[in-house]
Amino acid sequence: MKEQIIRILQQNARISNTELGEMLGISADEAAAQIKELEDEGIIRGYSVILDDDMLAEPTVYATIELKVTPQRDRGFNDIAKTIMMYDEVESVSLMSSGAYDLAVEVKGKDLKEVAFFVSERLATIDGILSTSTHFILKKYKEKGIFIDNEEPDERGLY
Numbered sequence: 001m002k003e004q005i006i007r008i009l010q011q012n013a014r015i016s017n018t019e020l021g022e023m024l025g026i027s028a029d030e031a032a033a034q035i036k037e038l039e040d041e042g043i044i045r046g047y048s049v050i051l052d053d054d055m056l057a058e059p060t061v062y063a064t065i066e067l068k069v070t071p072q073r074d075r076g077f078n079d080i081a082k083t084i085m086m087y088d089e090v091e092s093v094s095l096m097s098s099g100a101y102d103l104a105v106e107v108k109g110k111d112l113k114e115v116a117f118f119v120s121e122r123l124a125t126i127d128g129i130l131s132t133s134t135h136f137i138l139k140k141y142k143e144k145g146i147f148i149d150n151e152e153p154d155e156r157g158l159y
Helices: 002-011 016-022 028-039 078-085 111-121
Strands: 060-070 090-095 101-109 130-135
Touching: 002 016, 002 028, 002 090, 016 028, 078 090, 078 101, 101 111, 111 130
Parallel strands: none
Antiparallel strands: 060 101, 060 130, 090 101
């Protein structure tokens, strides 16, 4: 049942306990208790909003930064990852299993210049970071299972 609750909440975290209970054949109180248990166990860490940034008044730029890192003795990549994730610009930090880089960092900023400054002046200067490679995200089509690109075709059927 927990897996079903997680799947439903991933699609709609604002669903009421009553609606969730009806979908699962349990009471609203049971649904609430199941969610609280998932939260208490640390399985559910939080809830977020998925935005269509094109609809916002303030522009937002996203980038994925690949980092080649020297692991620290007895700590591996953890200390560097913890340092990086403390910056407000950082949306996520992931350890990669193989390839040309070790950490993938997703960041956001108000423009290209702000993200470039963050990479060159803050990330690249952290001890243990050997190199960076920045990839600016031009457009998001889907995020966390939610379709973002809802463009309607024009009268000729083209997008």
